[in-house]
Amino acid sequence: xxxxxxxxxxxxxxxxxxxxxxxxxxxxxxxxxxxxxxxxxxxxxxxxxxxxxxxxxxxxxxxxxxxxxxxxxxxxxxxxxxxxxxxxxxxxxxxxxxxxxxxxxxxxxxxxxxxxxxxxxxxxxxxxxxxxxxxxxxxxxxxxxxxxxxxxxxxxxxxxxxxxxxxxxxxxxxxxxxxxxxxxxxxxxxxxxxxxxxxxxxxxxxxxxxxxxxxxxxxxxxxxxxxxxxxxxxxxxxxxxxxxxxxxxxxxxxxxxxxxxxxxxxxxxxxxxxxxxxxxxxxxxxxxxxxxxxxxxxxxxxxxxxxxxxxxxxxxxxxxxxxxxxxxxxxxxxxxxxxxxxxxxxxxxxxxxxxxxxxxxx
DNA sequence: TCTGGGGTCCTAGGACCC
DNA sequence: TCTGGGGTCCTAGGACCC
Numbered sequence: 001x002x003x004x005x006x007x008x009x010x011x012x013x014x015x016x017x018x019x020x021x022x023x024x025x026x027x028x029x030x031x032x033x034x035x036x037x038x039x040x041x042x043x044x045x046x047x048x049x050x051x052x053x054x055x056x057x058x059x060x061x062x063x064x065x066x067x068x069x070x071x072x073x074x075x076x077x078x079x080x081x082x083x084x085x086x087x088x089x090x091x092x093x094x095x096x097x098x099x100x101x102x103x104x105x106x107x108x109x110x111x112x113x114x115x116x117x118x119x120x121x122x123x124x125x126x127x128x129x130x131x132x133x134x135x136x137x138x139x140x141x142x143x144x145x146x147x148x149x150x151x152x153x154x155x156x157x158x159x160x161x162x163x164x165x166x167x168x169x170x171x172x173x174x175x176x177x178x179x180x181x182x183x184x185x186x187x188x189x190x191x192x193x194x195x196x197x198x199x200x201x202x203x204x205x206x207x208x209x210x211x212x213x214x215x216x217x218x219x220x221x222x223x224x225x226x227x228x229x230x231x232x233x234x235x236x237x238x239x240x241x242x243x244x245x246x247x248x249x250x251x252x253x254x255x256x257x258x259x260x261x262x263x264x265x266x267x268x269x270x271x272x273x274x275x276x277x278x279x280x281x282x283x284x285x286x287x288x289x290x291x292x293x294x295x296x297x298x299x300x301x302x303x304x305x306x307x308x309x310x311x312x313x314x315x316x317x318x319x320x321x322x323x324x325x326x327x328x329x330x331x332x333x334x335x336x337x338x339x340x341x342x343x344x345x346x347x348x349x350x351x352x353x354x355x356x357x358x359x360x361x362x
Numbered sequence: 363t364c365t366g367g368g369g370t371c372c373t374a375g376g377a378c379c380c
Numbered sequence: 381t382c383t384g385g386g387g388t389c390c391t392a393g394g395a396c397c398c
Contacts, residue, residue: 047366057366059398072398078363091367118369118398197396228373231395260367297390307365313391347367369397377390 049090051080125247159242186213215239260347
Protein backbone atom coordinates (compact mmCIF):
# COMPACT_ATOMS: atom_id res chain seq x y z
CA UNK A 1 0.00 0.00 0.00
CA UNK A 2 2.96 2.34 0.41
CA UNK A 3 3.20 4.76 -2.44
CA UNK A 4 6.39 6.78 -2.12
CA UNK A 5 5.38 9.12 -4.89
CA UNK A 6 1.86 9.86 -3.72
CA UNK A 7 2.92 9.84 -0.07
CA UNK A 8 6.21 11.65 0.01
CA UNK A 9 7.11 12.98 -3.43
CA UNK A 10 9.82 11.69 -5.72
CA UNK A 11 12.59 9.40 -4.52
CA UNK A 12 15.77 10.71 -6.16
CA UNK A 13 17.84 7.57 -5.68
CA UNK A 14 15.10 5.11 -6.66
CA UNK A 15 15.15 3.37 -10.06
CA UNK A 16 13.80 5.12 -13.14
CA UNK A 17 10.54 3.71 -14.47
CA UNK A 18 8.68 4.44 -17.67
CA UNK A 19 4.90 4.21 -17.53
CA UNK A 20 2.58 4.34 -20.52
CA UNK A 21 -0.93 5.61 -19.97
CA UNK A 22 -3.51 4.77 -22.62
CA UNK A 23 -7.14 5.82 -22.40
CA UNK A 24 -9.68 3.13 -23.24
CA UNK A 25 -11.60 3.73 -26.52
CA UNK A 26 -11.08 7.40 -25.89
CA UNK A 27 -13.34 9.11 -28.43
CA UNK A 28 -16.23 6.75 -27.84
CA UNK A 29 -15.79 7.04 -24.06
CA UNK A 30 -15.92 10.84 -24.21
CA UNK A 31 -19.06 10.70 -26.34
CA UNK A 32 -20.74 8.35 -23.85
CA UNK A 33 -19.84 10.72 -21.02
CA UNK A 34 -21.70 13.60 -22.66
CA UNK A 35 -24.61 11.32 -23.60
CA UNK A 36 -25.10 8.92 -20.67
CA UNK A 37 -27.99 7.23 -22.46
CA UNK A 38 -25.42 5.67 -24.82
CA UNK A 39 -23.74 3.70 -22.03
CA UNK A 40 -23.61 0.01 -22.89
CA UNK A 41 -24.55 0.59 -26.52
CA UNK A 42 -22.28 0.09 -29.53
CA UNK A 43 -20.89 3.54 -30.39
CA UNK A 44 -18.85 4.32 -33.51
CA UNK A 45 -17.10 7.67 -33.96
CA UNK A 46 -15.88 8.63 -37.40
CA UNK A 47 -16.09 11.11 -40.25
CA UNK A 48 -19.20 13.28 -40.21
CA UNK A 49 -21.17 10.54 -38.49
CA UNK A 50 -23.10 9.52 -41.59
CA UNK A 51 -22.52 5.79 -42.03
CA UNK A 52 -23.96 5.84 -45.52
CA UNK A 53 -21.45 8.29 -46.94
CA UNK A 54 -18.46 6.75 -48.68
CA UNK A 55 -14.81 7.64 -48.05
CA UNK A 56 -15.04 7.92 -44.30
CA UNK A 57 -13.53 5.61 -41.72
CA UNK A 58 -13.98 4.67 -38.08
CA UNK A 59 -11.86 6.69 -35.66
CA UNK A 60 -12.84 4.80 -32.51
CA UNK A 61 -15.38 2.09 -31.72
CA UNK A 62 -16.63 1.32 -28.23
CA UNK A 63 -16.01 -2.19 -26.91
CA UNK A 64 -19.69 -2.98 -27.50
CA UNK A 65 -19.17 -2.17 -31.20
CA UNK A 66 -15.84 -4.01 -31.40
CA UNK A 67 -17.66 -7.22 -30.52
CA UNK A 68 -19.27 -6.96 -33.96
CA UNK A 69 -15.87 -6.72 -35.64
CA UNK A 70 -15.85 -2.94 -35.93
CA UNK A 71 -12.41 -1.39 -35.52
CA UNK A 72 -10.61 1.86 -36.28
CA UNK A 73 -9.63 2.44 -39.88
CA UNK A 74 -12.56 0.44 -41.18
CA UNK A 75 -14.81 2.23 -43.68
CA UNK A 76 -17.85 3.63 -41.94
CA UNK A 77 -20.12 1.82 -44.38
CA UNK A 78 -18.56 -1.52 -43.46
CA UNK A 79 -19.05 -0.73 -39.81
CA UNK A 80 -22.70 0.01 -40.50
CA UNK A 81 -23.05 -3.33 -42.26
CA UNK A 82 -21.44 -5.23 -39.40
CA UNK A 83 -23.29 -3.37 -36.68
CA UNK A 84 -26.43 -1.69 -38.01
CA UNK A 85 -27.66 -0.86 -34.52
CA UNK A 86 -24.57 1.12 -33.59
CA UNK A 87 -24.86 4.80 -32.80
CA UNK A 88 -22.74 6.71 -35.35
CA UNK A 89 -21.30 10.01 -34.25
CA UNK A 90 -19.20 12.66 -36.01
CA UNK A 91 -15.67 13.43 -34.90
CA UNK A 92 -15.74 16.43 -32.56
CA UNK A 93 -12.13 17.51 -32.10
CA UNK A 94 -12.54 20.42 -29.64
CA UNK A 95 -14.37 18.17 -27.20
CA UNK A 96 -11.64 15.49 -27.32
CA UNK A 97 -8.93 18.10 -27.00
CA UNK A 98 -10.53 19.48 -23.86
CA UNK A 99 -11.02 16.02 -22.35
CA UNK A 100 -7.46 15.07 -23.22
CA UNK A 101 -6.10 18.24 -21.64
CA UNK A 102 -7.93 17.42 -18.41
CA UNK A 103 -6.34 13.96 -18.37
CA UNK A 104 -2.87 15.35 -19.00
CA UNK A 105 -3.38 17.94 -16.26
CA UNK A 106 -4.23 15.10 -13.90
CA UNK A 107 -1.01 13.29 -14.80
CA UNK A 108 1.00 16.46 -14.25
CA UNK A 109 -0.45 16.60 -10.74
CA UNK A 110 1.98 13.79 -9.87
CA UNK A 111 5.65 14.57 -9.28
CA UNK A 112 6.64 12.91 -12.56
CA UNK A 113 7.68 13.73 -16.10
CA UNK A 114 4.74 13.66 -18.53
CA UNK A 115 5.31 13.29 -22.27
CA UNK A 116 2.08 13.61 -24.23
CA UNK A 117 1.75 11.32 -27.26
CA UNK A 118 -1.54 12.33 -28.78
CA UNK A 119 -5.02 12.76 -27.35
CA UNK A 120 -5.24 9.45 -25.59
CA UNK A 121 -1.69 8.53 -24.65
CA UNK A 122 1.18 9.71 -22.55
CA UNK A 123 4.44 8.41 -21.20
CA UNK A 124 5.15 9.07 -17.55
CA UNK A 125 8.69 8.91 -16.18
CA UNK A 126 9.39 8.64 -12.48
CA UNK A 127 11.92 7.55 -9.92
CA UNK A 128 10.07 5.29 -7.54
CA UNK A 129 10.45 2.04 -5.66
CA UNK A 130 6.81 1.16 -6.23
CA UNK A 131 5.85 1.72 -9.88
CA UNK A 132 2.79 -0.47 -9.48
CA UNK A 133 1.39 1.79 -6.75
CA UNK A 134 2.13 4.81 -8.92
CA UNK A 135 0.34 3.22 -11.87
CA UNK A 136 -2.73 2.44 -9.78
CA UNK A 137 -2.74 5.91 -8.28
CA UNK A 138 -2.62 7.41 -11.76
CA UNK A 139 -5.44 5.20 -13.01
CA UNK A 140 -7.59 6.13 -10.04
CA UNK A 141 -6.83 9.85 -10.31
CA UNK A 142 -7.72 9.90 -14.01
CA UNK A 143 -10.94 8.03 -13.29
CA UNK A 144 -11.87 10.34 -10.41
CA UNK A 145 -11.08 13.54 -12.25
CA UNK A 146 -12.42 12.71 -15.71
CA UNK A 147 -14.54 9.56 -15.37
CA UNK A 148 -12.35 8.06 -18.09
CA UNK A 149 -10.76 4.64 -17.78
CA UNK A 150 -7.19 4.00 -18.83
CA UNK A 151 -4.69 1.17 -18.97
CA UNK A 152 -1.20 1.67 -17.58
CA UNK A 153 1.87 -0.22 -18.74
CA UNK A 154 5.01 -0.25 -16.62
CA UNK A 155 8.41 -0.78 -18.19
CA UNK A 156 12.07 0.13 -18.17
CA UNK A 157 11.97 1.55 -21.70
CA UNK A 158 9.29 3.28 -23.74
CA UNK A 159 8.89 0.12 -25.79
CA UNK A 160 8.46 -2.24 -22.84
CA UNK A 161 6.02 0.18 -21.17
CA UNK A 162 3.99 0.61 -24.34
CA UNK A 163 3.95 -3.14 -24.90
CA UNK A 164 2.88 -3.75 -21.31
CA UNK A 165 -0.12 -1.48 -21.88
CA UNK A 166 -1.32 -3.92 -24.51
CA UNK A 167 -1.49 -6.58 -21.80
CA UNK A 168 -3.17 -4.18 -19.35
CA UNK A 169 -6.11 -3.25 -21.59
CA UNK A 170 -8.78 -2.50 -20.85
CA UNK A 171 -8.45 -0.62 -17.64
CA UNK A 172 -5.65 -2.51 -15.90
CA UNK A 173 -1.99 -2.35 -14.98
CA UNK A 174 0.75 -4.60 -16.36
CA UNK A 175 4.54 -4.69 -16.21
CA UNK A 176 7.12 -5.74 -18.77
CA UNK A 177 10.87 -5.14 -18.51
CA UNK A 178 13.80 -5.90 -20.75
CA UNK A 179 14.90 -8.96 -18.74
CA UNK A 180 11.44 -10.48 -19.36
CA UNK A 181 11.14 -9.19 -22.92
CA UNK A 182 12.18 -12.29 -24.84
CA UNK A 183 10.22 -14.64 -22.60
CA UNK A 184 7.05 -12.71 -23.33
CA UNK A 185 7.68 -11.46 -26.88
CA UNK A 186 10.32 -13.78 -28.34
CA UNK A 187 7.97 -16.11 -30.19
CA UNK A 188 5.83 -13.33 -31.67
CA UNK A 189 6.25 -12.06 -35.24
CA UNK A 190 8.44 -9.00 -35.67
CA UNK A 191 5.49 -6.77 -36.52
CA UNK A 192 4.13 -7.32 -33.02
CA UNK A 193 6.74 -4.75 -32.06
CA UNK A 194 5.65 -1.14 -31.83
CA UNK A 195 7.58 0.58 -34.62
CA UNK A 196 7.77 -2.40 -36.95
CA UNK A 197 5.00 -2.45 -39.51
CA UNK A 198 4.20 -4.75 -42.38
CA UNK A 199 6.85 -3.33 -44.74
CA UNK A 200 9.79 -3.68 -42.39
CA UNK A 201 8.50 -7.10 -41.31
CA UNK A 202 8.52 -8.17 -44.96
CA UNK A 203 12.08 -6.94 -45.45
CA UNK A 204 13.13 -8.73 -42.25
CA UNK A 205 11.50 -11.89 -43.56
CA UNK A 206 13.72 -11.63 -46.64
CA UNK A 207 16.66 -11.71 -44.21
CA UNK A 208 15.11 -14.83 -42.64
CA UNK A 209 14.18 -12.91 -39.52
CA UNK A 210 10.59 -13.68 -38.58
CA UNK A 211 10.31 -13.62 -34.81
CA UNK A 212 11.25 -11.13 -32.15
CA UNK A 213 13.80 -13.62 -30.79
CA UNK A 214 15.40 -13.94 -34.22
CA UNK A 215 15.56 -10.16 -34.47
CA UNK A 216 17.15 -9.97 -31.03
CA UNK A 217 19.86 -12.36 -32.21
CA UNK A 218 20.40 -10.68 -35.57
CA UNK A 219 23.69 -9.16 -36.60
CA UNK A 220 23.67 -5.37 -36.22
CA UNK A 221 25.93 -4.73 -39.19
CA UNK A 222 23.67 -6.80 -41.38
CA UNK A 223 20.65 -4.77 -40.28
CA UNK A 224 22.53 -1.51 -40.78
CA UNK A 225 23.47 -2.66 -44.27
CA UNK A 226 19.88 -3.51 -45.08
CA UNK A 227 18.11 -0.58 -43.43
CA UNK A 228 20.63 2.22 -43.18
CA UNK A 229 22.94 3.56 -40.49
CA UNK A 230 20.24 4.79 -38.13
CA UNK A 231 17.23 2.63 -38.92
CA UNK A 232 19.22 -0.64 -38.81
CA UNK A 233 20.55 -0.24 -35.28
CA UNK A 234 17.21 1.13 -34.15
CA UNK A 235 15.38 -1.97 -35.42
CA UNK A 236 17.99 -4.15 -33.75
CA UNK A 237 17.42 -2.43 -30.42
CA UNK A 238 13.66 -2.92 -30.76
CA UNK A 239 14.27 -6.66 -30.93
CA UNK A 240 15.67 -6.47 -27.42
CA UNK A 241 12.96 -4.33 -25.87
CA UNK A 242 14.17 -0.92 -27.00
CA UNK A 243 16.68 1.50 -25.56
CA UNK A 244 14.73 4.74 -25.21
CA UNK A 245 14.15 5.48 -21.54
CA UNK A 246 13.80 9.23 -21.78
CA UNK A 247 10.54 10.86 -20.75
CA UNK A 248 10.44 14.62 -21.01
CA UNK A 249 7.84 17.18 -19.98
CA UNK A 250 9.22 19.69 -22.46
CA UNK A 251 6.19 20.77 -24.48
CA UNK A 252 5.99 19.32 -27.94
CA UNK A 253 6.60 21.83 -30.72
CA UNK A 254 5.08 21.09 -34.11
CA UNK A 255 7.45 21.02 -37.08
CA UNK A 256 4.65 21.23 -39.59
CA UNK A 257 0.91 21.46 -40.00
CA UNK A 258 -1.36 20.14 -42.69
CA UNK A 259 -4.90 20.20 -43.92
CA UNK A 260 -6.16 17.57 -46.26
CA UNK A 261 -9.51 16.53 -47.63
CA UNK A 262 -10.79 13.43 -49.33
CA UNK A 263 -13.66 14.58 -51.50
CA UNK A 264 -16.93 12.64 -51.55
CA UNK A 265 -16.75 12.77 -55.35
CA UNK A 266 -13.57 13.02 -57.43
CA UNK A 267 -12.50 16.42 -58.71
CA UNK A 268 -11.68 16.69 -62.40
CA UNK A 269 -11.91 20.36 -63.23
CA UNK A 270 -8.57 22.14 -63.04
CA UNK A 271 -10.03 25.41 -61.77
CA UNK A 272 -11.99 23.60 -59.12
CA UNK A 273 -8.87 21.73 -58.01
CA UNK A 274 -6.92 24.97 -57.84
CA UNK A 275 -9.69 26.60 -55.81
CA UNK A 276 -9.63 23.72 -53.31
CA UNK A 277 -5.86 23.92 -53.03
CA UNK A 278 -6.14 27.61 -52.33
CA UNK A 279 -8.74 27.01 -49.62
CA UNK A 280 -6.62 24.35 -47.90
CA UNK A 281 -3.52 26.54 -48.06
CA UNK A 282 -5.32 29.51 -46.55
CA UNK A 283 -6.82 27.32 -43.82
CA UNK A 284 -3.54 25.78 -42.76
CA UNK A 285 -1.84 29.17 -42.80
CA UNK A 286 -4.50 30.59 -40.52
CA UNK A 287 -4.01 27.55 -38.25
CA UNK A 288 -0.30 28.18 -37.84
CA UNK A 289 -0.57 31.95 -37.59
CA UNK A 290 -3.00 31.46 -34.72
CA UNK A 291 -0.17 29.54 -33.04
CA UNK A 292 2.24 32.36 -33.86
CA UNK A 293 4.30 30.23 -36.19
CA UNK A 294 5.95 31.10 -39.51
CA UNK A 295 5.84 29.08 -42.73
CA UNK A 296 9.09 28.11 -44.45
CA UNK A 297 8.07 25.41 -46.93
CA UNK A 298 4.85 24.46 -48.67
CA UNK A 299 3.93 20.95 -49.73
CA UNK A 300 1.08 19.83 -51.95
CA UNK A 301 -0.28 16.30 -51.77
CA UNK A 302 -2.50 14.80 -54.42
CA UNK A 303 -4.16 11.41 -54.51
CA UNK A 304 -5.89 10.14 -57.63
CA UNK A 305 -9.01 8.03 -57.73
CA UNK A 306 -6.76 4.99 -58.20
CA UNK A 307 -5.13 5.85 -54.83
CA UNK A 308 -1.88 6.93 -56.42
CA UNK A 309 -0.39 9.52 -54.07
CA UNK A 310 2.31 12.07 -54.84
CA UNK A 311 3.78 15.05 -53.01
CA UNK A 312 5.57 18.16 -54.24
CA UNK A 313 7.26 20.52 -51.84
CA UNK A 314 9.18 23.75 -52.16
CA UNK A 315 10.95 26.21 -49.94
CA UNK A 316 9.76 29.80 -49.89
CA UNK A 317 12.30 32.53 -50.70
CA UNK A 318 11.59 33.89 -47.25
CA UNK A 319 9.40 32.76 -44.33
CA UNK A 320 5.85 34.09 -44.40
CA UNK A 321 2.60 34.34 -42.45
CA UNK A 322 0.61 35.49 -45.48
CA UNK A 323 -2.14 33.05 -46.51
CA UNK A 324 -2.07 34.48 -50.05
CA UNK A 325 1.64 33.75 -50.42
CA UNK A 326 1.22 30.17 -49.20
CA UNK A 327 -1.82 29.68 -51.43
CA UNK A 328 0.01 31.04 -54.47
CA UNK A 329 2.91 28.67 -53.90
CA UNK A 330 0.59 25.71 -53.38
CA UNK A 331 -1.18 26.45 -56.66
CA UNK A 332 2.22 26.76 -58.37
CA UNK A 333 3.09 23.29 -57.12
CA UNK A 334 -0.08 22.05 -58.73
CA UNK A 335 1.55 22.68 -62.10
CA UNK A 336 4.01 19.89 -61.32
CA UNK A 337 1.16 17.38 -61.51
CA UNK A 338 -0.24 16.24 -64.85
CA UNK A 339 -3.85 16.48 -63.60
CA UNK A 340 -4.93 13.91 -66.15
CA UNK A 341 -6.67 11.72 -63.59
CA UNK A 342 -9.65 12.29 -61.30
CA UNK A 343 -8.50 13.64 -57.94
CA UNK A 344 -9.68 12.03 -54.75
CA UNK A 345 -7.63 13.88 -52.14
CA UNK A 346 -5.84 17.18 -51.88
CA UNK A 347 -3.65 18.25 -49.00
CA UNK A 348 -1.51 21.24 -48.16
CA UNK A 349 1.20 20.93 -45.57
CA UNK A 350 3.37 23.74 -44.29
CA UNK A 351 6.69 23.38 -42.56
CA UNK A 352 7.46 25.84 -39.83
CA UNK A 353 10.39 27.89 -38.61
CA UNK A 354 11.38 27.03 -35.04
CA UNK A 355 9.45 29.27 -32.63
CA UNK A 356 11.08 32.50 -31.54
CA UNK A 357 12.94 32.22 -28.27
CA UNK A 358 11.15 34.34 -25.67
CA UNK A 359 12.72 37.78 -25.73
CA UNK A 360 15.26 38.44 -23.04
CA UNK A 361 13.67 41.02 -20.70
CA UNK A 362 17.01 42.77 -20.17
C1' DT B 363 -13.44 -3.09 -46.52
C1' DC B 364 -12.47 0.52 -51.84
C1' DT B 365 -9.02 2.48 -48.42
C1' DG B 366 -9.50 9.50 -43.05
C1' DG B 367 -6.66 13.03 -41.19
C1' DG B 368 -2.68 14.56 -38.76
C1' DG B 369 1.81 13.89 -37.54
C1' DT B 370 7.28 12.31 -37.32
C1' DC B 371 11.72 10.60 -38.88
C1' DC B 372 14.84 8.47 -42.19
C1' DT B 373 17.01 7.51 -46.73
C1' DA B 374 18.47 8.44 -51.25
C1' DG B 375 19.86 11.12 -54.98
C1' DG B 376 20.80 15.39 -57.53
C1' DA B 377 22.75 20.10 -57.54
C1' DC B 378 26.32 22.82 -56.32
C1' DC B 379 30.64 24.22 -54.30
C1' DC B 380 35.43 23.67 -52.88
C1' DT C 381 40.47 18.71 -68.30
C1' DC C 382 37.76 13.57 -68.48
C1' DT C 383 38.40 13.15 -63.35
C1' DG C 384 38.23 12.62 -57.25
C1' DG C 385 36.15 13.20 -52.87
C1' DG C 386 33.65 15.63 -49.28
C1' DG C 387 30.10 18.66 -47.50
C1' DT C 388 25.63 20.89 -47.59
C1' DC C 389 21.16 22.03 -49.31
C1' DC C 390 17.04 20.54 -51.37
C1' DT C 391 13.32 17.44 -52.87
C1' DA C 392 10.80 12.87 -53.24
C1' DG C 393 9.29 9.02 -51.22
C1' DG C 394 8.95 5.39 -47.74
C1' DA C 395 7.55 3.84 -43.33
C1' DC C 396 5.46 4.19 -39.07
C1' DC C 397 2.15 5.78 -35.47
C1' DC C 398 -2.37 7.49 -33.25
